Amino acid sequence: MNPIEVSFNDGRPVRHVLNVSGGKDSSALALLMAGRVKGFEQFRMENMEYVFCDTQKELPETYQYLARLEAELGSKITYLNAKAGFDHWHKVFNGYLPSPQNRWCTKMLKLKPFEAHVGQDNVVSYVGLRADEDRVGYISKKPNIKTRYPLKEAGFDYDGVIQILEDSGLGLPTYMNWGRTNSGCTFCFFQTPYEWVKLYETYPKYFEQAMEYETIDPSDPNKQFTWMEKAPLSALLDPENRKRILEAGIRQVPTKGDNRLLSIFTGNSSQRSEACLMCQK
Known part of the structure; x- marks a missing residue:
């Protein structure tokens, strides 16, 4: 019982x-x-x-x-x-x-x-x-x-x-x-930037596939479909950006004095708490 x-x-x-x-x-x-x-x-x-x-x-x-x-x-x-x-x-x-x-x-x-x-x-x-x-x-x-x-x-x-x-x-x-840190699609939008970098390093083909899904049309603001809110995945192709993210770590929260790219790409793990349990657990 x-x-x-x-x-x-x-x-x-x-x-x-x-x-x-x-x-x-x-x-x-x-x-x-x-x-x-x-x-x-x-x-x-x-x-x-x-x-x-x-x-x-x-x-x-x-x-x-x-x-x-x-x-x-x-x-x-x-x-x-x-x-x-x-x-x-x-x-x-x-x-x-x-x-x-x-x-x-x-x-x-x-x-x-x-x-x-x-x-x-x-x-x-x-x-x-x-x-x-x-x-x-x-x-x-x-x-x-x-x-x-x-x-x-x-x-x-x-x-x-x-x-x-x-x-x-x-x-x-x-x-x-x-x-x-959790299960989900290879390109789950709840990934932190740190996790995107680790996906790039571990499974470059899946990272490339995720990039192919993105739509960036300079002439149409309604066609800006990217996995990360503030930047396309192509920004992570820059070794310096990846280095900054890895050095910041997965749980560090951006502060006012951060470099702009570091502020954009520093992962905040609190976002994952919003994820559906059926998907992420």
Whole structure:
């Protein structure tokens, strides 16, 4: 019996679905719900369904990590979006890139596929929100989908998540070794400039692909679609700009006296707190 019950009033069967992202938090949550965390076996949920909303633009390490998670869980992860990935919706939106102000990628590649997958069934959705995070996770407006945050319920913070992953043998996603802090598309707009530089160094072909999506039309201010708010990715081709960013570090916040480029390109990790948990966790 789980500590916090979620019930529906219509008497129909209930499906339990956990959306994994290839990141540390949702993976730790999956292990918790599989009964793999010693002392918290009461969270074990039989017949849990695991799904992954595939943008078709994920890091190679994300797919590798998901395969390892499948092995640890002994359960299949269902991949969604087989017929309509990022490129399809990019065309539908006429080349308009997703941004913090218009997250069509979250809506079309994460939320809608998930809701289509569960249909009209009664579903409890499990989301990897930690106890030390002061934000709201995915909450569907559909009455047949209710949300739970077991990591928060159990009191697991960042260190607790790391402990779950280490104790299980799964460990952390390997993309964290080279500077990426969370899962998401190769060109996720929530990346800090530091992470863009590390992508350039680690996967130059993905960086080049991200550049190709940008639209910069000097004659039309409405056609300035770039991944970073204040500069195109081509600005990071300058070795001096990359050097400044790496020296500033991933979490340093710009101050008034900064060089202009340094102010533009210094990463502020607080922006990531706005990201959708279904995508980033």
